[in-house]
Amino acid sequence: MCGIVGLYLKNQALEPQLGKLFEPMLLAMTDRGPDSAGFAIYGDEVQDGWVKLTLQSSAEEYDWKQLMGALEGRLGCSLDWFRNASAAVLKVQTEEAKVREALAELAADVRIMSAGQSIEILKGMGLPADIAERFSLANMKGSHIIGHTRMATESAVTMEGSHPFSTGADLCLVHNGSLSNHSRLRQLLKRQGITFETENDTEVAAGYLTWRLREGDSLKAALDHSLEDLDGFFTFAIGTRNGFAVIRDPIACKPAILAETDDYVAMASEYQALASLPGIDKARVWEPEPATMYIWERTAA
Amino acid sequence: MNKFDLATDSVRELNQALHDQAKELTEREWHVSNPGGKHNLVVGVNEALSIDIDGHAGYYCAGMNQKATVTVHGNVGVGVAENMMSGVVRVKGSASQAAGATAHGGLLVIEGDAGARCGISMKGVDIVVGGSIGHMSCFMAQAGRLVVCGDAGDALGDSLYETRIYVKGTVKSLGSDCIEKEMRAEHLDELKELLHRAGFNEDPASFKRYGSSRQLYNFKVDNASAY
Numbered sequence: 001m002c003g004i005v006g007l008y009l010k011n012q013a014l015e016p017q018l019g020k021l022f023e024p025m026l027l028a029m030t031d032r033g034p035d036s037a038g039f040a041i042y043g044d045e046v047q048d049g050w051v052k053l054t055l056q057s058s059a060e061e062y063d064w065k066q067l068m069g070a071l072e073g074r075l076g077c078s079l080d081w082f083r084n085a086s087a088a089v090l091k092v093q094t095e096e097a098k099v100r101e102a103l104a105e106l107a108a109d110v111r112i113m114s115a116g117q118s119i120e121i122l123k124g125m126g127l128p129a130d131i132a133e134r135f136s137l138a139n140m141k142g143s144h145i146i147g148h149t150r151m152a153t154e155s156a157v158t159m160e161g162s163h164p165f166s167t168g169a170d171l172c173l174v175h176n177g178s179l180s181n182h183s184r185l186r187q188l189l190k191r192q193g194i195t196f197e198t199e200n201d202t203e204v205a206a207g208y209l210t211w212r213l214r215e216g217d218s219l220k221a222a223l224d225h226s227l228e229d230l231d232g233f234f235t236f237a238i239g240t241r242n243g244f245a246v247i248r249d250p251i252a253c254k255p256a257i258l259a260e261t262d263d264y265v266a267m268a269s270e271y272q273a274l275a276s277l278p279g280i281d282k283a284r285v286w287e288p289e290p291a292t293m294y295i296w297e298r299t300a301a
Numbered sequence: 302m303n304k305f306d307l308a309t310d311s312v313r314e315l316n317q318a319l320h321d322q323a324k325e326l327t328e329r330e331w332h333v334s335n336p337g338g339k340h341n342l343v344v345g346v347n348e349a350l351s352i353d354i355d356g357h358a359g360y361y362c363a364g365m366n367q368k369a370t371v372t373v374h375g376n377v378g379v380g381v382a383e384n385m386m387s388g389v390v391r392v393k394g395s396a397s398q399a400a401g402a403t404a405h406g407g408l409l410v411i412e413g414d415a416g417a418r419c420g421i422s423m424k425g426v427d428i429v430v431g432g433s434i435g436h437m438s439c440f441m442a443q444a445g446r447l448v449v450c451g452d453a454g455d456a457l458g459d460s461l462y463e464t465r466i467y468v469k470g471t472v473k474s475l476g477s478d479c480i481e482k483e484m485r486a487e488h489l490d491e492l493k494e495l496l497h498r499a500g501f502n503e504d505p506a507s508f509k510r511y512g513s514s515r516q517l518y519n520f521k522v523d524n525a526s527a528y
Contacts, residue, residue, distance in 0.1 A: 252417050252435075255379065255397065269356050270339030271378060285357065285376055287397055287416050290436065 002163075002176040003029025003149040003269045007277075008296050011263040012143075015043065019140030020133070023275060025126045025266070026137070026147045029272040032176075033149025036162035037131040038123020040172040040239045043142025045118045051096045054113040054120045054154065055088045055103070064088045068108050085134045087113070096169065103287055106125045111160065111197075116170030118241050123148075123162045143298070146239045148174040154182070155200040165206035168213050170241035175202040176269055177233035177254045185229070201212045206231060209238070211301050223247050223293050238269060243297030252290035259283040265296045303328045307342075308335040316344055321524045323347040338378065343371055347520065349388075365392045365409065365438075380410045385426055404445070410499045417454065420447045424462055429499035439464055440476065448495050450503055460513055466511040467492050469503060482513045 005025040009015055018041070026037060046052045057064075064083050068090070072079045075098060079090040081146055096115050103110060105162055114121035122135045128149045132138065148163035154163050159226050164172040179185075182201040183210060190196070194207040208229065212222035219240065226236075227250065235254040238245040259266045259274050261283045268274050271285070288294050315333060322328065330358045331352040336342055340359035343352050346369040354362070357375035367386045376394035385404040392400075395413030402418070404426035411419075411428070415437035425444040433451030440456070442464035444460050452470035459476020465488070466479075475481075484506075492505040 252398070257397075270359060271376065272340075272359055273338075275357075277338035281356070286395070290417065 001032050001151045003032035003273065004146070004174050004237050005029055005148075005178050005233060005268070005269070005273050006146040006239075006246070006267040007242050008144040008265045009263065010265065011054070016141050016264060018043070018142045018145055019137045021264075022145050022147065023132050023138045024150065024276040025273045026108045026132060027268060028276065029041040029149040030128050030156075031119070032269055033151045034127055035152050036125045036156045037128040037148065038121065038157070038162050038164055038174075038191040039137065039145055040114065040119055040121045040164040040174075041140055041142045042118045042120075042239065042241065043140075043183070044120075044191045046091050048117075048204045050091055050093050050117065051098060051099060051115060051118070052117060053090045053092075053096075053115045054122065055090060056086055056113050056124075056175055057088075057107075057109065058086075058112045059109075060086060060121045062086075062088075062110075067110070070106050071099075071102055074106060075099065076202045078212035084122065084136070086124065087135070089120055109192060110167075114166045114172060116241060118143075119166075119170045119172060119239065121164050121166060121172055123164065124159050125157055125162065125242055136188065144239070144244055145200065146172070146174055146237045146244055148176075154178050155198060158198070161200045161203075163202060164239065167202055167206045167238075170239075171213070171219075172239045173202065173209060175205060176235045176256075177249070179205060179230055179232035179234065181231040201232070205234070205236070219245060219295070220293055235269070240297060243295065245293055245295040246288055247293045248288055248290050250291040251284055252260075256288050257285065258294065302330040304331055304332045304334070306334045307339060312339050315342070319343060319346050319348075319350065319352070322350060336375070340378070343369070346371070346388075357394070366390060376413070382407070382426070385409065394409055395432065400430075401426050404428075406445075408498060412473075413521075414451065420464070423447070427495055429495055429501065431499075433470065436473075437476070437480075439466055442466075446491065446495060448492065448499070449507070450501060458513070460517055461513040463513065465491075465506040465507075467495075468511065471507045472509075472511070473481060475511065478514050478517045479511055482510045482512045484508070484510045491501060 078093040163174040179201040182204040188209045235248045235256045303355040333354045333495045336356045338359045344364045354373045358377045360378040361380045362377045366388045370389045372391045378397045383389040383402040385398045385407045387407040387524040389408045391410040396411045396415045398416040398463045399418045400415045401409045403422045407425045409428045412431040414432035415434045419434040419438040421440045423442045427446045429448040436454035439458045441460045443462040447466045449468045453472045456476035458479030471488045491507045
């Protein structure tokens with residue numbers, strides 16, 4: 001079991017309240033996932049030519065200031081950063097590959113959770129309420145957000161094993177379910193140059209999407225391929241720079257519910273995670289069809 | 302009328318109060334507000350109570366119901382009226398998967414759509430759906446009737462026993478051992494009665510009947526090599 005929640009704002013006036021609207025949704029899914037929790041929030045975009053990364057360290061009192069100073073010297077370009085609990089958000093005017101290379105040399109123990117122009121992935125072990133408080137979720141602003149509460153079945157409870165998983169620039173994945181062919185698929189993907197940090201099945205699904213997108217698939221084509229190649233139960237929510245997508249496997253054992261008003265589109269594993277949203281009593285509420293992709297995106301970034 | 306507001310009262314308090322009616326029936330009319338998609342609402346009721354739930358309910362709503370009439374003025378989650386024995390459960394909105402699973406008796410009416418596996422392993426309940434139903438509905442269904450005024454998804458009636466299925470719209474595909482059958486006068490009569498009881502104004506003659514071809518009842522030696 002796990003819980004998935006997503007909120008995409010159609011009404012931009014609500015963007016300052018995104019975290020406040022989303023926090024009760026995440027907390028409502030505590031029963032489905034008390035081990036770990038996380039979320040990917042989109043907003044506070046950096047300009048073209050810049051890249052934004054979310055970094056996490058397992059050391060609680062990590063010296064981010066020292067690392068950022070060294071990084072600035074190494075890259076020799078403009079850099080901006082702030083700390084958020086065990087994570088740091090880094091904005092830098094260069095290419096992503098150069099930052100990754102520099103970070104690998106300067107701080108191999110620091111994990112890169114996400115990269116892109118908009119996305120920030122924040123996650124960790126503990127109750128959803130603890131994670132929300134740790135990263136001050138209620139105060140966060142943005143255009144859309146997807147989150148996950150984890151009850152681990154396939155691999156260890158660790159920060160690295162919690163969701164969302166990054167699948168490329170400004171892309172991420174959360175998963176409710178379990179994949180039965182993840183070992184074989186991991187071997188195949190390793191041969192394609194995809195790297196893995198855990199024994200987690202969802203990381204394989206994320207790696208699979210990264211690979212398909214790298215091979216030139218559109219998001220829709222990548223998800224259509226995933227229906228053929230992933231064996232198991234899943235409801236996926238995928239965050240993109242401009243919106244989010246939802247897809248369920250053809251058997252559709254894992255639940256999902258969607259709601260739409262003039263102000264927002266919301267998804268959750270169970271309706272009770274949507275009950276706190278304003279105007280939900282008048283929303284259109286429905287269950288997504290199996291093996292069907294639902295996507296909401298802003299037309300222009 | 303007894304009123305419960307689940308914004309302040311707990312589900313356990315509500316269900317206990319309903320169960321207490323089995324010892325001494327003092328209040329027949331019940332109203333539940335702010336259900337908020339909570340699970341296990343009005344489960345295991347054992348008296349002829351009339352219960353209205355004003356909003357969306359979560360999983361297993363009105364499960365194991367006996368005698369009570371439960372109306373949900375909203376949608377329901379997984380397994381509405383699962384294992385119902387008698388009484389009436391009416392959903393004004395739509396239902397998620399496994400509606401009426403394993404239910405032995407009574408009437409389940411879903412005015413909207415029902416998701417996958419509607420009536421899975423049903424054992425005598427009557428289910429009437431105003432809209433459409435999802436895939437694998439009536440899987441291994443043993444007794445009772447399922448009426449669908451809309452369409453049915455893939456693998457309808459797979460491994461069916463003696464449940465009779467009536468569908469007005471299209472059936473995406475039939476499951477193993479499920480076939481279309483002739484609509485005789487007694488079937489039109491029972492369908493008319495079911496539609497009337499569920500409150501749907503549909504013409505029984507516009508429905509098709511599906512049932513078991515009874516080929517999976519016994520093991521066939523020709524299939525031995527498959528095992």
